[in-house]
Structures are given as structure tokens and as C-alpha cells.
Amino acid sequence: MHPELEALLEIQDLKTQRRELGETPSRDMQEAVFGLSTEEALSILDAKIAEMEEALAPDVRGRYRRIANKQPRVVVPVIRGTCYGCFVQIPTALASDADRNEEVRSCQSCGRFLYLID
């Protein structure tokens, strides 16, 4: 996997974790079951996300910021040839590429970064 794509994936996963921790059902469960201090956890996640965003290669970071300004999900999976950001079919050659995820690719329709998944 391309290292920048791996970093993008990790950022997106952290943002998912952050979003969920900020929502009532999840927050309540994390506090009640795991004794988590959610405010502290949110601060830690925010700092880590910011650090990882800054560490992206400049060209990737620029694209990342442009998408992030408009969309909450910057990286989306491609499942069975469909971009799960805009639900448009991506070109077959790209979806079936043997070197899947070895390049940082974007959806030609919505611009989001793509992660090809089986």
C-alpha cells in the first residue's frame, strides 16, 4: 500500500472514531462500559489527527484539505467497483488493478481518495 494512502486511511479512521465519540450513544457507552474520559479522549484524537494531517506530503495534503473542506469523508472504499462516496462506478481497469492501493487515486466523479477493498 502506498504510504500516503495508508496515512490517509489512518486519519480517516481516527476521524471516524472522533466523530463517534462525540455522539451520544457511543459516548455514553464508552463512559459507562469502559470508564473512558471522553473529553480527554477527544483532545488526544484532535491532536493526533492534526499531527498526521501536517505530516502528509504537500500535494496530498492540498488535495486532502480541499476535499475535507466540503466532505466529512475524505477517503472512501471502493467495493465491487463502486465508489462509496458518490456511488458512481469507477473504471474497471482501476477497480481490478493488480497493484491496488499502491498509488494514491481519486474518484473521477467526487474527487475523494479511494481505497480498494474486496
Add this chain to the structure above:
Amino acid sequence: MELREFFTEGAIQLDLKGESKDEILKELIALLAVDEKSQGILYKMLKRRENLGSTGIGRGIAIPHCRSLVVNRLRVAFGRKTSGVDFKAIDEQPARYFFLIVAPPLEVSNRYLPVLGKIAQFSKEPDVSARLDELTNPLEFLALLQEKGV
């Protein structure tokens, strides 16, 4: 929705070999049979969650969990390490039973939190630790879930 429907025999390991929290997490992830790169990403995400606060909820039970783009459906696994490992659990006791839950960021049926809640509920049953100790094969684990009706 019942927990039993999420577990498969292949994702149950009653004799984990790991001697540390990190090794146990890696063994649990391996039970999901995802590719090596995805395993690495899941490990990182589970570690990040653990760094926020341990998922060891006490009484020997831990429920490591995360959402990640590298899985396309909710996946669960169960592992047992009879001698226990230090998981920095709430009660500071070693963890011996591990329920792993991973899910994609978005699920159509949105079962991640309910499954997490059901496992927590199952773990609170007073006889669960003893029953988990007695298991001799994965089918008995599945039968226990069914018996408890969670």
C-alpha cells in the same frame, strides 16, 4: 439480533499464545483472516483506542474494538488466554477473555454499537467467567452465547 450470528468457529481461539497485550491483539486480528496490510492497520487503530483508555472492563474480560475502512462488514472474534495477560484493565487484574469487534465506518444496518453493548451485557453475567473457563472447543462457546440469549 443475537450475538451468536456474528461469530464463526474459525474466529474463536481458546488457547491464545500471546504473552503481552500487543501480542494478544495481533493474534485476535489474525482470527479475522484479513490480508496482512489490513491487519497492520487494524492493529494501529486498536492500539490507538487502547491508548485512550483500556478496553479491559474487569473480571478478566476485554473488548478491543474499532472502526476501520479496511473491513467492509462487521467482524468479531473471541480469544481466551487462561493464564491471563496485563491489559491495563479497570480492575487492574489480568485479562483472560477477549472479544474483538471491528466494523467499517458506515454500516447499513448499524450493528456495531448494539453488538458492543450485547457483549458488555453478556460479560456482566455472574457465571460467564467460569463458563468461559470451562470451554473445550469453539462450538461450546457458540452454544453458551445461544444459551444466554444475548
